[in-house]
Structures are given as C-alpha cells and as structure tokens.
Amino acid sequence: MNQPKSSQLLWQRWTHYLTYAMHGLILFIFFSATWWWRPRWAYAKWVPDFFRERLSYPSNTQEYLSVYYIRFTLVYLVAILACLWVLTMFKGLRELVLDGRIWWAAGLVMLSFYIRLSVGWADQKGIANSQAIQWMLVTIFALIVTCNGPQPRWVATALVGGTIFHAAIAITQSALQHEVNLAWLDQHWLKIGLDLVEYRRSPDASGVPVVQADGVRFLRAYGLTSHPNPLAGGLAVGIIAGLWMWLKPEMRRTAAWVTTISLW
Template identity: 35%
Template sequence: MIAGLKLETRSKGISVKFWARISRYLLWLTLFILPWQMRKVIVPVFHQGAFVEYAAISLYATDLLIMALLIIWLPGVLAKKRFCWGPRAISWPLVALVVWMWLSLIWVHQLGLSLLVGSWTAGHFTLFVLFYLYLINNVRTIRDILWPLGWGVACQGLIALGQYFSNHSLGLKWLDESVLDPNQSGIPVVIVDGVRRLRGHGLLPHANLLGGFLATSLALLVPWLYAVKRQWPHYLMWLLFTIGVLGLVVSLSRSAWAVFLLSMGGLALWALWARPKKLRAAILPGLIVTAVTLALVISQYSVIVPRFDLSEPVEQISLSDRLRQWGEFKEVYRKHPVVGVGIGQYVPYLKYLDQSTLGWSYREDVDGWVYNPGRDGRYYEPVHNIYLLAIAELGIVGGALLALILIGALVVVGGLVRKRRALVGVAALLSWLSLLVLGLIDHYPWTLQQGRLLVFLVLGMMAVLSVHSGYNKKRGGRKKRQFALS
C-alpha cells in the first residue's frame, strides 16, 4: 500500500512538472509572437468596399495561446485554492474597468450599435486581465518574460529592415504580413524627391505600432543586458537589442524615437547615480550599438529628415486627420458624456452619425443645404488619443477608472524603484511612461490587439516584480518566495 501511495505521489509530481513545462513553453511562444497579427477574421466589416479594421472581429494566434495557458492553469488554482490578485492599486481598478465595459453593452443595445463588436472587445480585455493575473501567479523568473521578448524584438527588427530596404512587403503571407505597396493609398510612407519610401512595419499592422512595441520592449530589456552573466548569452542579448534598435530606426516613428531616447537617457542617468560600475560595464557594447545605429541614421539621412518637416504633404494630411478626429470626439462626447457610447463602439458610432445625415440636409453653420455622400471606410478611425477614446466609449466613469489604473501603476512601480531591484523598476517605470506618452498621440494601446497585449504585459511585469519584491506585502497568504532576475 505504501509503495502504491509513493508511486501515485510520484506520478502526480511528474504530471505537474510536465504541465508546468508545457505552460512555460506556451508563455515563451506567446511573448515571442506577441506583435504578430496572425489571425482569423471571423466577422469582416466593409464600408463602400473598404475593410473597416476597428469594427471587424478577429481571433489572433496569441489569443488562442493565452486561452491554452489559462486552461492549463485553472485546475491548479482550483486544487490549491490559492490565488494572488497582485498589487491592489492596479488589480482592483482593472477589474472594475472590465466590469464597466460589460455594463456598457446595455447602452450599446439601446443605441442600436454593434452588440457583437462590443461583446468581443469586452471579452478581449477580460482575456488580457486574466493573462495579467496568470503572470502574477506563475512567473518565477524574469527570464521567462525577457528572453522570448528579446527574440521577438529582434525578429520584428529584421523583418522591418527587410521591408524598408526592399521598399515592399517580404511575401510572408503565411505569417499574415500586411501587403505593403508604397504606391497604395493609406500605406505609411515618406516621400523623398518624389519617391515614396516604405516605413518598416514588421508583422504589425502599422509602422507606428512597430515603433511603439520596439521602444517599450527595448527599455524592458536593458536590465537583462546586465543580468546575463555567461559570456555568449550576454553578447547574444546585446545583438538582439541592436537589431531591435535598427528596426526602431526604420519604423520612422518620431514618437517612438522620442520615448526610446528619453528611456535610454533616464536609465543611463540612474546608472550613473546609483550603479556607476554597471554603467562602466555597458560603455563598450553601448558604444558599439550607438555606432551601428548612427551609421544607419547617416546613410538614411535623406529619408529621416522629412519626418521632421511638417510642411510635407504626408505630414499635412496627418495633421488634418488629427484635427478632424478631435472634432469627431467632441461631437461624440457632447452627446454621451457620462457613460459613453459603449466599449468598441467609437467607429461604429461615427458610421451611425454619418448615415443619419446621408443625402441632402440643411446646415445652420453654412446657412444652406449640403449633400453628404458618406465617407470611404478607410477614413473611419478612432481619435488618436487613448484617454479621449476611453472617455468617448466609456464616459467619465470609464475615464476615471482608467486614470486610477495609470496612477496605481505609477505608485507600484515607484515602490519598485525604491526597492533592491531598482534597475528593473526604473526600466518598468520608463516603459510604462513610454506607453502613457504614446497613448497621447495614438490609439493602438486601446484599439489594436497587439497594443492592448503590450499594455497588459507591462502591467503584468510590474505586478510580478511588486509581488516578489515584497512591496505588495502578501502573496496569496503565503510567505514570499525568492524571485530570480536571471
């Protein structure tokens, strides 16, 4: 009998280790393909023949991987009856925001908008909140986040470099690479002497999203450059970092360049003040990365300079679009200030407003009759500001909950900076601030799957560090375990 019990216990132990290993591999794969837009469009939406991205329903490969992780994790949670919510300053407002998203479906139905899109969007945010909780309860070493993220950064950098120098997409249709033709309207380009030069996209749907992903991820990778002690992995991580920086350059995203330079400057100043030995150790590889990057910048000087000339036609169109979107936001907010139009409904509501004025109508502002033929579907875009977008969709209540999450995250990461894992804390702080700044001038952290997942990854990393540093005081009622940086 005793032998049988021992055999059963051993069998259970092997099973637990097996599923733990499977979960670890799935997590690595999830983080590696985080920026990929590999998906199945379940419900496509077209308007006047143009595909409307922000009203369509898609299932991504990373969604399926996260679902698999949660399914494997669930029996362990039920069996052990132990669960950690993480830092309350982040987790409680996050849960409240998701609940409010689901409640917003009530007025989505009342307005006659897309209940299916709203439910899918709320479900997406719910899935990523569960992924955030999974990270808190399962990540034991920061290596499990940063190694696959580093490889993912390098992969996107290489693909972006290939797209930029070939001036077209690379034919990676099996990876759902966007079809990138610089002569096609709507494709992000820079015009140099009348020639349209394609910006690097990687496997992401837009060059700005590639830039934001790389700028945020590269800041997170900096502590790993110091943590890896063995010689060849240390050099390998610097190589991956360098490729990511080069990919960031060819994304030609000014906002991403700005937040990356500020992040690197902040990390260098902190190291100079708190860890001068660490800074000295990074001088040689840092100079090599800088030299390689400057060589690329100088060789592409004629392409980079127009990005700062706001009189260029491409930049004028961009500015005009931003002004138009500001006017659209004010109209949406004026009509629904308290509860908004519902999660995922900003673009459907713009279409609704347009359709309500199709044909001839009298306008008091011009004192006459005007004809509205409707707009091409490509011109229906969310306002390029996640804070305004959240208020438009979820009202003042949703905006307040989002503000609580942002402030709570800053409080938590501020506590990390004061703890012994200060370099990781500073990197997490700068990555989070980068996302907040990028959210002022773009919408992808709220609207696009890869942008949302990036936000929750940074939140999850901050929460993991908080729980294991002791800043959160308790972890599911159990004694804090040692957390490994490497």
C-alpha cells in the same frame, strides 16, 4: 501506505509537466504578441456557427465586429493556456490570495467586470462587446502569468527575442521596399493555414505609409502588423525589456546589438 505517496508523486510530475507547457506557451505569447496573426482556423467547420455566421458579414457591420477577436491566434493560445492552468488546479492562486498581490489582482478583475458591464450602455454594442472580451482575455492571461508564470528574466528574453525577429523582418521589408512573403512558408512547406499576415504594399500606392523627400517615396516597414506605428511600439517594449542586459558586463555587447537592431 505507499499508495498516497505514489499518488502524490504522480500529481507532482503531472503539474510539473503542465507547468513546463504553460511556461513555454506564455513565453511564445510574449514572443509573438505584436504579430497580426489571423489564421484560417476561424472559418473551420469545428468553429461554432454563431461565430462563423457573423464572420461572413461585411467587416464594417456590428455582427462582424462583435466576434472579430476570434480571428486572432492569441485568443486561442490564451484559451489553451487557461485550460492548462485549470488542469493544474489553479496552481499559484492560493499563494496569490495569501500575499499582497491579491489587491492588484482584485482590482484588475473588477476593472474587467466593469468593462464588461459597460457594454450595456454602449452605442455600438458589437464593438464594445468585442473589446470587453479582449480585455477579459488579457486579465486572464495576466492572472495566469502572475500565479504560475516563468521567471521575469525569461519573459524579458522572450520579448527581446520577438523584437529581434520582428526587427529583422522590418529591416528586410525596408531594403526590398515590399513584403518578405512569409506566406510562402505555409503555402509550400507547413500547409497548416498559419496565415502570418504580411500586407502587400508598394511605396507607389496611395494611402500607404511612406517617408517622402524630394519626390521619392520610401515605404515604412510594418513587419507583421497592420501599420508601422504598432511595430514601433512593439520594438520599443523589446528595447525596454532588454535594459537588464546592460546591468551585466558580460551581456552589454548583446544589449548593444539588440538596441541597434531594434532602432534600425
């Protein structure tokens, strides 16, 4: 008689721990979503030859562009998240099907399949295939967050935290007028091939995004992105995510600091 109850209790604990792991990973993805994070793992021996061979081609070829997405850490994080969701037996999916969210989810999945099918009539199939797979990963991530994600306030907090972190790097880059050299952390301390990309740029170099006035070139901050514009977009999302803090009198000072740092 106690065996079914014991098994049920064990399953509840299992799904409870997996849910905690999923929530932590989801929040970290939101925190680091704007990072141009391309680790050396993509060239490791355990990566299938299909991908490694194509990554060896020049970066402007169809072969390289067709698998370019696997160079980004977010791809691996979403894949791990999907595996955790499978281990929970798709927790939250039943509730999604039974309530009104199913129509939103169905529309997103259908759009994803249409984008995948559009590769067949694309002129540059390598690029189209890469973009389609990226969209499918976004769809999977959105479904997982909808079914078994953390509370919206925690997501907003992760976005705000990522904004503050990224803004601090950008402010430092502006003050130094060159990179912060975050690669030092991995090269001399972590040594795990983290490879947080921080481009080496000088305001005197040609083609570098700068603000110029009276012959003076001032380097625009780019954070951990490839260009200042994606950085600005990420900071704007963080500011929007932090708007809820203005609604609470005890958090308005924090909201003011977040807005000031992000706009700086």
